[in-house]
Amino acid sequence: MGPFESGADSVGIPSPPADVRRPDRRYPVDSSGVEISVTEWGSESDPPLLLAHGGFDFAETLNRFAPMLADGGYRVVSWDQRGHGDSAWAHLYSWDADVRDAATVLSTIGGGAIPFVGHSKGGSLVMSLAEVAPHRVSSLVNLDGLPSGNNMPDVSEHERTRLQGEEMRAWLAHRRSLVERQRRPGTLEELAERRGRMNPRMTTEWLQYLVTVGARRDPDGWRWKLDPTMRFGGSGPWRPEWSMLRLPGLGKPMLGVVGKEPEVMGWGTTEADVIPYLPRGARVVGLDGVGHFVHIEAPRLVADMILEFLA
Amino acid sequence: MTRTDEGRADGPISLRHNRIELALHRLSPDKSTAQCRPLLLLHGLGEHTLDVGLMGMTWSGPIYGLDFTGHGASTVPVGGGYTSEVLLGDVDAALAELGPVTILGRGLGAYVALITAAARPDLVHGAVLCDGPGIAGGGVQPGSPALAYPPPWGVNAEATSPDPFALVELSRDVRPPDYAQNLLRLASDDSTLERVFYIAAVARPEWLAVLVNQPGVHVGTVEEALDYYSTEA
Numbered sequence: 191m192g193p194f195e196s197g198a199d200s201v202g203i204p205s206p207p208a209d210v211r212r213p214d215r216r217y218p219v220d221s222s223g224v225e226i227s228v229t230e231w232g233s234e235s236d237p238p239l240l241l242a243h244g245g246f247d248f249a250e251t252l253n254r255f256a257p258m259l260a261d262g263g264y265r266v267v268s269w270d271q272r273g274h275g276d277s278a279w280a281h282l283y284s285w286d287a288d289v290r291d292a293a294t295v296l297s298t299i300g301g302g303a304i305p306f307v308g309h310s311k312g313g314s315l316v317m318s319l320a321e322v323a324p325h326r327v328s329s330l331v332n333l334d335g336l337p338s339g340n341n342m343p344d345v346s347e348h349e350r351t352r353l354q355g356e357e358m359r360a361w362l363a364h365r366r367s368l369v370e371r372q373r374r375p376g377t378l379e380e381l382a383e384r385r386g387r388m389n390p391r392m393t394t395e396w397l398q399y400l401v402t403v404g405a406r407r408d409p410d411g412w413r414w415k416l417d418p419t420m421r422f423g424g425s426g427p428w429r430p431e432w433s434m435l436r437l438p439g440l441g442k443p444m445l446g447v448v449g450k451e452p453e454v455m456g457w458g459t460t461e462a463d464v465i466p467y468l469p470r471g472a473r474v475v476g477l478d479g480v481g482h483f484v485h486i487e488a489p490r491l492v493a494d495m496i497l498e499f500l501a
Numbered sequence: 502m503t504r505t506d507e508g509r510a511d512g513p514i515s516l517r518h519n520r521i522e523l524a525l526h527r528l529s530p531d532k533s534t535a536q537c538r539p540l541l542l543l544h545g546l547g548e549h550t551l552d553v554g555l556m557g558m559t560w561s562g563p564i565y566g567l568d569f570t571g572h573g574a575s576t577v578p579v580g581g582g583y584t585s586e587v588l589l590g591d592v593d594a595a596l597a598e599l600g601p602v603t604i605l606g607r608g609l610g611a612y613v614a615l616i617t618a619a620a621r622p623d624l625v626h627g628a629v630l631c632d633g634p635g636i637a638g639g640g641v642q643p644g645s646p647a648l649a650y651p652p653p654w655g656v657n658a659e660a661t662s663p664d665p666f667a668l669v670e671l672s673r674d675v676r677p678p679d680y681a682q683n684l685l686r687l688a689s690d691d692s693t694l695e696r697v698f699y700i701a702a703v704a705r706p707e708w709l710a711v712l713v714n715q716p717g718v719h720v721g722t723v724e725e726a727l728d729y730y731s732t733e734a
Contacts (some may be wrong), residue, residue, distance in 0.1 A: 221580060222579070222580045222581060223579035223580045223668070224579060224580035272580070272582075272622065280578070280579065280580055280582060281519075281520045281521060281578030281579055281580070282570070282578050282580075282581065282584075282587060283581060283582050284579070284581070284582040284584050284587075284670065286582070286670050286673070287580060287581050287582035287649075287670075289648065289649075290581070290648055290650070291580075293648055318646065321646035322646045322647060322648045323648075339533075350683070351686045351687060352617075354683050354687065355619065355620070355687045358589075358616070358619060358620035358687075359620060361589075361620075362589070362593045362620055362621070365518065365519065365590035365593060366593065366594075368518075368519040369517050369519065377522065417522070419519055425586050425589075425620075426584060426586050426675075427676065427677050428583065428675075428678075429673060432642060432643050436646070443700060447542065456677075
């Protein structure tokens with residue numbers, strides 16, 4: 191039994207997969223009034239490594255992958271982003287706020303420059319963190335989190351304008367629907383099935399396990415802890431190339447891992463999209479037969495690649 | 502988004518936008534004598550409605566002013582996270598309450614007026630874009646990276662208005678000119694007005710300069726603009 195399992199509420203909960211390990215430590219940090227839940231795996235005396243989860247995930251989706259890095263000799267420090275996992279639901283969400291929260295977590299870790307690893311949104315997040323605190327990053331690992339301009343269909347200007355209008359109206363429809371919004375309760379199996387729609391390559395066993403660590407059990411059923419008012423994407427002018435144009439200037443070793451199987455949560459980015467932007471000495475590896483969640487589908491392979499890269 | 506409070510006769514109307522209570526101030530006499538749709542004032546960055554006031558404007562209908570999130574009598578959120586799109590949601594809450602309006606926006610409020618007119622062309626009957634704090638935003642693309650930390654007052658202490666996070670984050674808001682042109686197209690396509698926007702601002706950052714001489718845009722004074730919109734059905 192892991193350190194956070196009381197056993198009191200375990201009736202009807204499937205036993206966890208054999209190779210997962212819940213965090214060894216969990217503690218809150220205050221990011222300008224928003225409580226951020228930090229998780230750690232591995233010995234406190236090992237060199238630290240910062241690990242960021244993707245959008246609509248949470249730190250404990252790393253319960254299989256993070257221990258592999260910890261067992262490779264690192265104190266792995268991760269956190270639940272605002273509105274995710276056990277961190278507080280915020281009034282507002284933005285990229286600047288996420289980067290600030292990440293910097294707050296980083297500021298609690300001593301040890302000068304350390305490796306940053308991030309998946310998906312977390313990959314972009316640690317890339318931003320490397321830009322705002324270049325003295326704190328020793329190397330960067332991006333797990334299928336490099337945006338591509340190529341997934342914007344080649345459409346006419348008129349069509350693009352129309353799409354922008356639809357996007358804005360969808361944003362406002364979402365904003366008007368939020369007051370007192372709650373997550374829909376369900377059985378453990380139902381929550382796993384719902385998440386499976388966005389994570390179609392994951393096993394039922396894994397999805398059901400995520401419910402046990404990422405949802406809470408209310409009297410009327412299980413609910414994901416994710417803030418129900420969050421939404422993928424806004425309606426603003428952000429462009430993927432803005433992120434990519436920062437990449438060539440990164441002055442530290444970098445490893446990119448790209449899952450080559452297209453899926454709903456991914457960017458659809460290929461190695462060829464990324465190569466022109468890579469900083470000197472960086473490399474990007476595409477994994478055949480693996481989807482967006484490279485660290486969950488192929489944890490041992492990806493962990494070993496990272497440990498070898500850092501060695 | 503719902504109206505949660507009728508408001509006292511002398512107090513603002515309270516509107517709900519997700520976890521924020523927004524203050525919508527009625528600045529002119531009641532609706533009963535009104536001959537025209539409401540005029541909605543959007544203040545600039547760091548300002549608030551009652552601070553700006555009417556500035557000598559006259560309008561033949563009721564006049565309202567909305568305090569944006571983190572400003573004036575509206576909720577000051579914890580831990581920042583501002584974007585112009587959040588403020589667009591603020592204005593949309595006011596539109597849900599007021600129905601069709603003409604907007605007059607100052608600075609940041611002028612940019613939010615442009616976005617709102619694009620997103621709700623059926624509810625925004627013309628907008629006047631005026632000088633004011635926050636008119637420039639963060640330029641046409643992201644600048645040098647920096648952590649968006651506010652000045653030290655108010656953080657981790659009593660909520661202060663305007664929210665220091667709003668001052669910092671909304672002055673970094675990126676506004677590409679081609680994006681502004683798209684917004685103009687969206688606002689113009691279904692509009693019956695010949696002049697969808699009046700540019701009264703003298704300071705014209707790229708997002709605003711690109712609109713000058715475009716179809717649907719007229720340059721003129723606030724007085725000319727209000728006169729035009731109050732007579733155009």
